[in-house]
Amino acid sequence: MTVVGVDVGGTNILAALVGTGSEVVGRAKATTPGGGPEEVLDVVCELVGEVAEEPAAVGVGIPGPVTDGVVRFAPNLVGWAEPVPAGQILSERLGVPVVVDNDATVGAVGEWVAGAGAGASFLLGVWLGTGVGGGLVLGGRAYRGAFGGAGELGHVVILKGGALCGCGRRGCVEAYAGRASMERMVETAIGAGEHTALHEIMAERGKGRLTAGVWARALAAEDPLATRIIDEAVQALGVGVASVINLLDLDTVVVGGGLAEKLGQPLVDRIADAARPYLLVADAERRFIVAALGDDAGVVGAAALARDLVRH
Amino acid sequence: MTVVGVDVGGTNILAALVGTGSEVVGRAKATTPGGGPEEVLDVVCELVGEVAEEPAAVGVGIPGPVTDGVVRFAPNLVGWAEPVPAGQILSERLGVPVVVDNDATVGAVGEWVAGAGAGASFLLGVWLGTGVGGGLVLGGRAYRGAFGGAGELGHVVILKGGALCGCGRRGCVEAYAGRASMERMVETAIGAGEHTALHEIMAERGKGRLTAGVWARALAAEDPLATRIIDEAVQALGVGVASVINLLDLDTVVVGGGLAEKLGQPLVDRIADAARPYLLVADAERRFIVAALGDDAGVVGAAALARDLVRH
Numbered sequence: 001m002t003v004v005g006v007d008v009g010g011t012n013i014l015a016a017l018v019g020t021g022s023e024v025v026g027r028a029k030a031t032t033p034g035g036g037p038e039e040v041l042d043v044v045c046e047l048v049g050e051v052a053e054e055p056a057a058v059g060v061g062i063p064g065p066v067t068d069g070v071v072r073f074a075p076n077l078v079g080w081a082e083p084v085p086a087g088q089i090l091s092e093r094l095g096v097p098v099v100v101d102n103d104a105t106v107g108a109v110g111e112w113v114a115g116a117g118a119g120a121s122f123l124l125g126v127w128l129g130t131g132v133g134g135g136l137v138l139g140g141r142a143y144r145g146a147f148g149g150a151g152e153l154g155h156v157v158i159l160k161g162g163a164l165c166g167c168g169r170r171g172c173v174e175a176y177a178g179r180a181s182m183e184r185m186v187e188t189a190i191g192a193g194e195h196t197a198l199h200e201i202m203a204e205r206g207k208g209r210l211t212a213g214v215w216a217r218a219l220a221a222e223d224p225l226a227t228r229i230i231d232e233a234v235q236a237l238g239v240g241v242a243s244v245i246n247l248l249d250l251d252t253v254v255v256g257g258g259l260a261e262k263l264g265q266p267l268v269d270r271i272a273d274a275a276r277p278y279l280l281v282a283d284a285e286r287r288f289i290v291a292a293l294g295d296d297a298g299v300v301g302a303a304a305l306a307r308d309l310v311r312h
Numbered sequence: 313m314t315v316v317g318v319d320v321g322g323t324n325i326l327a328a329l330v331g332t333g334s335e336v337v338g339r340a341k342a343t344t345p346g347g348g349p350e351e352v353l354d355v356v357c358e359l360v361g362e363v364a365e366e367p368a369a370v371g372v373g374i375p376g377p378v379t380d381g382v383v384r385f386a387p388n389l390v391g392w393a394e395p396v397p398a399g400q401i402l403s404e405r406l407g408v409p410v411v412v413d414n415d416a417t418v419g420a421v422g423e424w425v426a427g428a429g430a431g432a433s434f435l436l437g438v439w440l441g442t443g444v445g446g447g448l449v450l451g452g453r454a455y456r457g458a459f460g461g462a463g464e465l466g467h468v469v470i471l472k473g474g475a476l477c478g479c480g481r482r483g484c485v486e487a488y489a490g491r492a493s494m495e496r497m498v499e500t501a502i503g504a505g506e507h508t509a510l511h512e513i514m515a516e517r518g519k520g521r522l523t524a525g526v527w528a529r530a531l532a533a534e535d536p537l538a539t540r541i542i543d544e545a546v547q548a549l550g551v552g553v554a555s556v557i558n559l560l561d562l563d564t565v566v567v568g569g570g571l572a573e574k575l576g577q578p579l580v581d582r583i584a585d586a587a588r589p590y591l592l593v594a595d596a597e598r599r600f601i602v603a604a605l606g607d608d609a610g611v612v613g614a615a616a617l618a619r620d621l622v623r624h
Contacts, residue, residue, distance in 0.1 A: 139453075147593065152558040156559055159472045249462040
């Protein structure tokens with residue numbers, strides 16, 4: 001049975017033909033258009049057509065809360081401020097069953113079915129990017145919540161009244177561990193006269209922003225500012241993840257996204273070490289693992305949800 | 313079909329015969345013995361016998377993490393430091409199917425099937441007592457987590473490095489909103505020379521500790537210390553509940569326990585007001601409600617789980 005997984009991001013849309021063993025057999029990619037939902041869904045249909053002639057089902061991850069195939073809004077996509085019945089539209093246009101779900105949830109499903117979280121039943125996927133995303137698999141099923149907005153680890157508050165977050169609130173995990181927040185901290189520190197090698201490394205590497213690679217080099221060079229900011233990010237992630245474990249009693253935490261891919265399992269071990277003192281019950285069976293699928297987590301997870309759709 | 317619900321607490325054990333409409337038909341109560349698991353389970357069997365001759369099934373709530381009927385430990389019960397296969401023991405002794413579950417989870421199930429949370433699908437039960445307990449119903453099912461320890465709202469961290477909690481960690485919700493923590497704050501303030509009417513009210517009412525009624529009277533008298541401590545508790549609960557909602561996208565929060573019963577819906581409205589600024593998506597459909605079943609939440613929830621056991 002042929003299924004296609006699609007991952008719609010703020011920058012790119014990735015589609016993949018995914019085999020029964022969750023292996024990516026073929027892929028297609030396009031830039032995310034900025035003209036609103038119709039344009040985005042056009043590109044999704046084109047990409048699906050490129051990777052499979054007659055898929056049995058299609059799964060799509062979208063960066064926003066999704067309820068029953070309706071994307072309530074998607075802040076990182078242009079023109080998606082109002083609900084879009086993406087599942088229904090795509091199903092009619094493609095002529096096959098389509099499941100649409102939140103991208104962070106879909107990524108967690110991907111790591112769970114075929115990545116670092118294989119064998120888990122209660123899993124949190126942590127995605128380190130511009131912000132901090134989270135996806136949950138609870139009791140062996142993708143968890144969406146009452147209104148499709150579950151998984152917002154980035155907006156678990158770890159320090160009431162703390163650092164300003166991009167969401168306008170204070171003390172969220174993302175205010176310390178999101179790339180945008182970390183870049184703001186660097187600007188503030190430089191503005192206050194602090195020296196850092198971060199911008200030099202950025203210029204040397206020909207990068208226009210503080211990529212995960214730039215952070216990794218600054219850490220390797222023991223740049224004090226980079227070291228401090230990453231330490232704070234690790235602490236914030238540890239406390240936030242510990243709160244989630246105390247609440248949900250998870251067996252597995254998978255950490256992915258740019259910085260996790262670059263710094264690997266040692267970063268995840270540091271997050272686990274930061275979480276441990278806050279855990280009410282320290283279970284030896286609990287695993288903290290770096291994500292294994294990279295950018296494919298989304299398409300693999302979306303394909304798995306599509307497969308579920310036609311199997312049941 | 314006759315089912316019995318049992319709620320094992322640190323002080324009392326309550327058993328109730330519960331009808332098909334979740335109404336309590338008969339009840340029996342005893343002091344919790346301090347001689348270890350065997351004594352406690354003896355009393356449970358006696359109380360079940362008092363309320364029903366031949367129940368079809370029995371449900372039991374125990375204050376500790378429970379996996380498949382095994383109580384891993386129960387810090388508020390004497391001699392329950394090691395795992396106790398309570399479900400199996402009780403099932404053999406009573407000769408009927410027995411389900412054993414965590415008491416806070418069982419209470420949340422009670423409020424969900426027959427109390428303030430009726431009609432909910434994604435519910436958090438918040439229990440204000442010596443500590444702050446939490447129970448979850450997710451997707452219309454009691455949620456237990458990977459190792460039976462889920463629901464610990466009291467140990468969601470809202471202020472990294474903040475007030476010392478009874479668990480030995482810092483900044484937990486319970487460090488601000490648990491009765492024991494609040495009593496410690498009163499002692500500290502009095503030690504620092506602050507005046508409060510709390511102890512006078514306690515003496516006047518002939519109480520040996522700061523009961524919910526004492527707090528309520530001190531608030532009504534606009535005692536500054538009591539007002540400040542309750543304000544901080546409300547803020548901590550608001551932030552903690554908001555973190556949980558951002559993570560789990562709940563439709564319903566039910567708040568119960570001594571202080572909630574005494575101060576009622578106005579207290580819950582204050583917690584909701586404290587949570588709202590921290591919510592990533594403010595859903596109009598979300599409800600914050602004071603618990604309706606009082607001390608019966610546990611036995612009603614345990615009976616509902618027992619009924620599920622023999623129905624499926």
